[in-house]
Amino acid sequence: MKSKQRVRNDVIFIVALLAVIAIAGACLYFLRGEGDTVTVSIDGKVVATYPLDEDLVKDIHTEGDGLNRLIIRDGKAWVEKASCPDGICAAHKPIHREGESIICLPNKVVITVQTADTTNEPDIVI
């Protein structure tokens, strides 16, 4: 049979261990930083940023009756429909790599993927 002292030591040990695990977990969580994001800018100004790992359907309204419907699904972003006459943005393939973007010239909308880790991010994508 364990003495009261030993039981108390065990409890302290377990509590300390749990605390260490919790602190380590929290550190890992915060150090990990934010994940990849999708930044939306209109007319050169950033208007919204969305996580790339959360599904989303968002209508981006611009001057006049300008509209671009942004879809984020399964870690990729694309424009489903748009008010612009040429439809180049809606025809663009889904983007997910660091620095990739979809540009809607008539609505002056730029949708860009930004990664948390910028070491591999190119200065420019063409």
Added chain:
Amino acid sequence: MLFSCTACGKESHKNLEKFSAYSFDYFDTATTIVGYAESQKAFDEMANKALERLGEYHRLYDIYKRYEGFENLCTINDLTDGAHRTVTVDRRIIDLLLYAREMHEQTDGMVNVAMGSVLKLWHDHRTVGMSDPANATLPPMDKLQEAAQHTDITKMVIDEKASTVTLTDPQMRLDVGAIAKGYATEQVAKWLEEQGVSGWLLNVGGNVRAVGAKPDGTPWTAGLENPEDTEADYLAYLQLTNEALVTSGSYQRYYIVDGKNYHHIIHPDTLLPAEGYLSVSIICPDSGMGDALSTALFCMSIEEGKALISRLKGVEASWVTDDGVQTVTDGWNKYVKQ
């Protein structure tokens, strides 16, 4: 109009910070300028001047719109009175057309600014087809062939001394779409160099030109988009210090007729969109040349393209054929970040 923002402060070097500016106003495309400067104010001042210059070239080389107070390429195209149309123009138009004539020679006629009548038919049908896909049509071949009768570049007469351009074929039109954007980018880059600017990068709708390495001496990195929608990474990360990188793609601007894509690079012989490639990219010292060559190589076999490039200095190319396979010239890989 200029918009700018600071980038990550981590990249500062010797008190220089990285800034960027965007414009949507020129050459029917998006322009990005990235550069290192001591302050936002210093960057904005220089970027604004650079964009103003780009705007001047845009207005001079505009073939669709005329402007108050000066003649541009649209004026030359619009003049229909009389058999000969002579217009006195800005020296920058003369220089562009002389360069276009040189590129016509270098590319065995694959870049021809006198193809305006043919390209206008495609442009008009594409514009309708993109905005109203249900009623998309192709330009009739008999009309294309009729227009092709009026594409002889020797009928574009340039008088350098008088600064005039004469189109001696009354039905000929100029279209500088294959060269003007790259040429203007190059001129703005050269102007920046003259101002002593270094550590800047221009991107005018796929016409990239680096103006010096970054302040820490490292080159700029350009991600070359994979034209296919694959899970694969970028086709390549390319490193640039003073080079131009230009990509022409059949996947960027196209319209659909009866389920088939028709892109904007029209072959001078078939008068139809050039076939065989998803994209052609050029690395060379001059953005104007890069622009012209990326179009020319689109209209040739890889062997013909390689032969053309071997006659030029400091030019490398990458082709992505319709099946997604990439072919590159021998020296291309020295620009690829390993």
